[in-house]
Amino acid sequence: MKKNIAIIMGGYSSEYGISLMSGDVVFQNLNKEKFNAYKIHILEEKWVLVDENNEEHLVNKNDFSVNLGSHKLTFDCVFNAIHGTPGEDGIMQAYFHLIGIPQTSCDYYQAALTFNKRDLLSVLKPYGIKSATSYYLNKGDKIVAEDIIKKVGLPCFVKANKAGSSFGITKVYQIEEMPEAIKTAFLEDDEILVESFLDGTEVSVGVIQHQGKTKVLPITEIVSENDFFDYSAKYKGEAQEITPARISKVQEQNVVRVAKLAYDTLKMKGYSRSEFIFVGDEPYMLEMNTTPGLTNESILPQQAAAAGISLSELFESAIWQALEEKK
Template sequence: MKNVAIIMGGYSSEYKISLTSGNVVFNNINRAKFNPYRIHIFKEKWVYVNENNSEFPIDKSDFSVTINDSKINFDVVFNAIHGTPGEDGLMQAYFELLNIPQTSCDYYQAALTFNKRDMLSVLKPYGIKTAESYYLNLGDEINVDTILAKVGLPCFVKPNKSGSSFGISKVKTREEFLPAIENAYKEDDEIIIESFLDGTEVSVGVINYKGTVTVLPITEIVSENDFFDYEAKYLGKSKEITPARISEELKIKIETVAKRAYEVLKMKGFSRSEFIIVNNEPYMLEMNTIPGLTTESILPQQAREAGISLPELFENAIELALKK
């Protein structure tokens, strides 16, 4: 029996969603093969949490836990932390140093994809289309006319490194522009401002399933809000339609681009990329390497549509990590 540490929580605004994802993994792990342990990772504490919600501190020197004088080591880590330090490469590098396999991509891929600006720059030479964009760092002079001349209105102002749509605004008028920048700076000291792409939004899960890079059924996102924001993602203010209502030709085009991005970046584990379709062409917005794993989340919906149950999805991730 392999000991599996399911890490959840994290240091960002996404910690609550991560705890939900982590508990879904915990409840859907095949206990005939694995002993799952819930590990909460917070700035102030790293702890193992047992069934009675008692906490036992993690020894960071070797990522072990001691319970009733017996020391437990972990064979593999299931990473369910959205945002920092689980999705930006920090945990990946730590586990690599300790030589403990983990289910997400490697540290460089995590750091690169977590940085929206850098990831899109790396993918552009491979023919992957992106929105017109403008970059700002905290302290930069903000010349509103220059920026809007490049990206136009409406536009999106986003923190460069954050998830779950925290800090994102859709800006329709010049007056809304500076407050949107302030809002984004609350989440990150780097900002990406993108032109508004008027089209159908789709979300594409790509995973390595049993050794083969597999594009899951595509999800179409119809948001009741102005865009697929936090409320739309988690509070039911959107319709997610899997499979998406698109032509076979467009489906193949999107699958090809999503798979190419996964392979170009040498991804492992789960990934979920967001695209907007304009004039039958997919434009990439971002890639998540620790997508939500709650029962309502998009990737589990897509897996279900592909005939992969949650226990199968999670077992596959653990088995692939152990083989690495």
């Protein structure tokens, strides 16, 4: 019997539009002979199933069911394609855990931890995973630009702590640019971090559960046409994403080891995509994404293709993994 799969997409953050594109790609590529796929838009004002006629049907939040006429539709598994809150920060994961529906991304604790860049890097540091020198600010803190620069140097990056797709990030060259950069970051989150600039090759490393095993995908080198790997570089073709990356064997071995160490240490499941910059041969972690982009332009699907894994196989493997864990 075919499984009913709810593909949740949308969300409450600036990544809403990207999530809808990711969800559509999942919907298009799921094997129709094995799965009945449904698009579920998770919005702040409503949760709705959007059918083939673009008509909306309200989701009952008590049990995540949908009434389609006289028929009550329930789901065997949820495919999580929400970037940002509430799909990448643990909220939806905790909800599905409570009502007993398996879902394809990591568990709620891991989602909340990895969504918080400051906490993630702090937890991984004792395991020898390196990161840039950083300075933390919360909304309402006294801001002394000179103190920040003294610690992290120039240039530096000002980032929203809990945001993705490079929303709220500014590269700062002069101390005079700091107030506006901080203001931009606070538009996305009430916590920010300022990180020292690392001058080296940037790579993205996908780690997935595939056929019951942890698999590190071919590494992607990021060469942005812009000042850094910003939103336009990620989604408007203003960057080269080279898979496999043009890095040395030593660098490859080091970053594969660190990416897998982070995945296993955090007891991850589902997909992750971590970003690193090399300082010499040593990879420094920037962040980990637990619901990475799944659009045709996104890095993880490119890496899967390089590993000989089709989108259909990639998505199907995540669903069977979630269903198996439920047993």
